[in-house]
Amino acid sequence: EQQLNRWVASGKSGDFLLPIGPLTYFENWFKTAKPNAHWIARYLPEEIDQEKKLSKAKQVLSHSQEFVSRSARKHVVTRAIMRYGPKRIAIVIGLIAIITLSSFAVRNYFRRQNDFVLKTLKSKTLTLANTPKLSPEFPIPAITEELILGNLTIPELIDGISDLRQKIKIGTGLATLLVTQGRYEPKKEILQSLAITDSLLEQLGLTGSSRELSEELRMINDYKVTAGFASYFNPDTALASLVLHNAKRAAHWSLQILKEQPQGFTDIQGLSLALDNGINNKIFSPDEINQLLKIISPFENNSATPWLDSNYNRDKLLVRGGNSYGQKFNGLYQDLAYLYAAEGKPERVLQCMDTILRYQESYYQNDYSTHIENASNIAAVFYTYGTTNQLYPFVQGYCKRKNITALEFYNRLVSRALMEFDTYSNIDFYGGTGQQFSNLNIKFSSDDMLSFFFAKLKEEILKIKDNNERNLTLALILKNEAILFSYRMEMRGMAYTGSDQLIQDAFERYQLVSKEYLEESVSITGSNIGANMITMPRKFMFLYPDYRVPFFPFEPRRLQNCFQSPAFINYILDHDLFDKLYVTPDEIKYFGLWLLDYQQAMFYRDGSVHDRMPDGFLERLASKLEERKADQLADLNILYLHLCSNAFDLQHPDKALAYFKHIQVDKLLNLFQINDFSINNYSFGMIGKLIAELTVNKHFDLAYSLINVFKKEINRSSLYGYASQLISLHQQSAESAQQLVDSARMEMRRLDKPDIFQTNRHDVAIALMYINPGKNSKEAYRTIKNALFPKFDAITRFSRAYAFHGNLYQAQQQAPALISTADKAYFLQETIMGLNLSKALNKAWKKFKDNEPFFYRSFLFYQNENQ
Numbered sequence: 001e002q003q004l005n006r007w008v009a010s011g012k013s014g015d016f017l018l019p020i021g022p023l024t025y026f027e028n029w030f031k032t033a034k035p036n037a038h039w040i041a042r043y044l045p046e047e048i049d050q051e052k053k054l055s056k057a058k059q060v061l062s063h064s065q066e067f068v069s070r071s072a073r074k075h076v077v078t079r080a081i082m083r084y085g086p087k088r089i090a091i092v093i094g095l096i097a098i099i100t101l102s103s104f105a106v107r108n109y110f111r112r113q114n115d116f117v118l119k120t121l122k123s124k125t126l127t128l129a130n131t132p133k134l135s136p137e138f139p140i141p142a143i144t145e146e147l148i149l150g151n152l153t154i155p156e157l158i159d160g161i162s163d164l165r166q167k168i169k170i171g172t173g174l175a176t177l178l179v180t181q182g183r184y185e186p187k188k189e190i191l192q193s194l195a196i197t198d199s200l201l202e203q204l205g206l207t208g209s210s211r212e213l214s215e216e217l218r219m220i221n222d223y224k225v226t227a228g229f230a231s232y233f234n235p236d237t238a239l240a241s242l243v244l245h246n247a248k249r250a251a252h253w254s255l256q257i258l259k260e261q262p263q264g265f266t267d268i269q270g271l272s273l274a275l276d277n278g279i280n281n282k283i284f285s286p287d288e289i290n291q292l293l294k295i296i297s298p299f300e301n302n303s304a305t306p307w308l309d310s311n312y313n314r315d316k317l318l319v320r321g322g323n324s325y326g327q328k329f330n331g332l333y334q335d336l337a338y339l340y341a342a343e344g345k346p347e348r349v350l351q352c353m354d355t356i357l358r359y360q361e362s363y364y365q366n367d368y369s370t371h372i373e374n375a376s377n378i379a380a381v382f383y384t385y386g387t388t389n390q391l392y393p394f395v396q397g398y399c400k401r402k403n404i405t406a407l408e409f410y411n412r413l414v415s416r417a418l419m420e421f422d423t424y425s426n427i428d429f430y431g432g433t434g435q436q437f438s439n440l441n442i443k444f445s446s447d448d449m450l451s452f453f454f455a456k457l458k459e460e461i462l463k464i465k466d467n468n469e470r471n472l473t474l475a476l477i478l479k480n481e482a483i484l485f486s487y488r489m490e491m492r493g494m495a496y497t498g499s500d501q502l503i504q505d506a507f508e509r510y511q512l513v514s515k516e517y518l519e520e521s522v523s524i525t526g527s528n529i530g531a532n533m534i535t536m537p538r539k540f541m542f543l544y545p546d547y548r549v550p551f552f553p554f555e556p557r558r559l560q561n562c563f564q565s566p567a568f569i570n571y572i573l574d575h576d577l578f579d580k581l582y583v584t585p586d587e588i589k590y591f592g593l594w595l596l597d598y599q600q601a602m603f604y605r606d607g608s609v610h611d612r613m614p615d616g617f618l619e620r621l622a623s624k625l626e627e628r629k630a631d632q633l634a635d636l637n638i639l640y641l642h643l644c645s646n647a648f649d650l651q652h653p654d655k656a657l658a659y660f661k662h663i664q665v666d667k668l669l670n671l672f673q674i675n676d677f678s679i680n681n682y683s684f685g686m687i688g689k690l691i692a693e694l695t696v697n698k699h700f701d702l703a704y705s706l707i708n709v710f711k712k713e714i715n716r717s718s719l720y721g722y723a724s725q726l727i728s729l730h731q732q733s734a735e736s737a738q739q740l741v742d743s744a745r746m747e748m749r750r751l752d753k754p755d756i757f758q759t760n761r762h763d764v765a766i767a768l769m770y771i772n773p774g775k776n777s778k779e780a781y782r783t784i785k786n787a788l789f790p791k792f793d794a795i796t797r798f799s800r801a802y803a804f805h806g807n808l809y810q811a812q813q814q815a816p817a818l819i820s821t822a823d824k825a826y827f828l829q830e831t832i833m834g835l836n837l838s839k840a841l842n843k844a845w846k847k848f849k850d851n852e853p854f855f856y857r858s859f860l861f862y863q864n865e866n867q
Contacts, residue, residue: 183847
């Protein structure tokens, strides 16, 4: 009773429970005596009322039972050991622990297995595809990696998206990336994505709010650009039919909107693009053109509606191109000119020109002819609608108003058919850069249309009276025609059979020009890697190995690259004309300028829409230049860097070493004297690749000769780290990869300046992860810890490294918590990409991967050695 009262008074604390000895005694007593409430009541004081006494006894009994029970639980382990012994108890506890923990381990094991993670990745990819606010640049790359892996199909993708508009957005975005990178490959996926998206666009209706109408118009116009690119690269009947079907859709929508003039609708940009699409594909019938003109033309309709007055107000600017230039009246008179050209009414077209030319202050240097959309696009409509019999009065009238020749007009027109970066900017893919708009009827023109306008150009040239001027101009145009058509066919994976005759004719004309005339100096436009204007002898434009004209062929103040095709030089080499054309040292130097333009095109080859020069051509060019000892006259390092790299790719190390001997190591820094981020980084990457190949082939002295060109620790460390990455990714010598990363570490530690951007830390960390992510992850994270350069890019590569080594679970674990959906998309893409890099690439995807943007291919930044 005393011990029980003390326990109750303590608030039933565990500290006052019975020790094991008294507990055993009282348990035995309870079993024997079997006390009950009446028995206990007999021992309570006499003065308590009998009823209260019984109630109190019941409480004491209850406390007693609880007291003994809780005391027994306190000593359950001690009693078990006393009964069974410590060894047997340990075995039982161990088994219980194994059973309990193994259930978690099994679940965790299966969660980590790649099959489970692949299902998770697929699910995450579909979740991203269902996120409407994401720009296509985020989910689409991950989707394409899933397609390459075979973990997802395009029908599965579209079926996995719930909203119709989102289905269209993703379908168009997927086709866009496939086409702009792969050109005409992978054929099946390109056609499938475009066909499915076309069927989805058919489900849209001309109903809903003005905002919804504008959004749907944008979808139709975005599809137009992507389908146009696809048909340009692959003139397949199935693709052509999709282009035509969408053009019919665009024409119908634009006609209905102009008829109904929906209240609140102000998207004239979208309406104009849809209208242009219908015109460019000859969708509108003569009756429909007449209807359109009666609605919107002030020449046909003297009583415009308030809707027309508001939307086509004189001061409203329809911005086209990349520099915020545009047309007054919201582009009305340009569209009217297209419609009148389709009708074959040049006098009305010229009336439109009068209004456009009266308000030229909204163009660069107040000049409409330099605008991205000008009279050239109008001339193309005369051809499309078969009204070319009325083209001459239009061209003559326009040229008179602008005080230019018809020759210049047609020369500028055909030159607009060249592809450039701004053409690519018409796609709606990268959210941060801003989409540009322009009429693409010349960019996507048929070969027949282009031939027609080249013929008109040559007709004008033959009118020139001066023999020298006529022959040189015709030689230039014939050469340019051969190059432009060759470029078009090269982008389609085909050969152009007509170039030989054109270049032969060009050469014959060139030979008729006097040397004195050829040597006269003229001012012509440069390229974006040099001065805007340069002074050169007249012969320069013909001897420059590529397409060249004296004016900017594109919108002014935009990027101009003067590499298109090797067709001209290929013919010159085939017909042994090199020594007849390139006689003086200055003429040989033109190849150095050409190679710089080539280098830039290769950096941007997804956006500039250009392919590599064939290996065989580069070898023949190098052979001829060596024969002429050209390396003493021009810097040819770009040529030999490419040849050496290509030979290693083809597993011809002996040939690669022979080309390496022609690299003038002491002149390599000349490549980095141009203030161009793209060329510098691309050249830097090529050097890093050669270091990797030379190291694997045990030519350490040659590899070090390249490293030693650079004195900055950041550059040296970056090159070592990047070369190590390439060796790991190509699954070559693990020992060589480790040697290079050790050297990268040493160079990195020599630099004790935490206040500068040390991009090399990322290269070192990524190299460590590619070697062994499980072993090196802690060091990799320490390496980037104090780098001022953003760590995100390096960490995404860590995901790629884990996946490359087959650990998809850890690849996904690298993504930091609380990151944006866009950032999650990057990690998802890097994970799947890493897994794909560990496998053999399907040939159908090779071109797509070859044209991958530079920032996917490598993480490498050159630091100016002179700063």
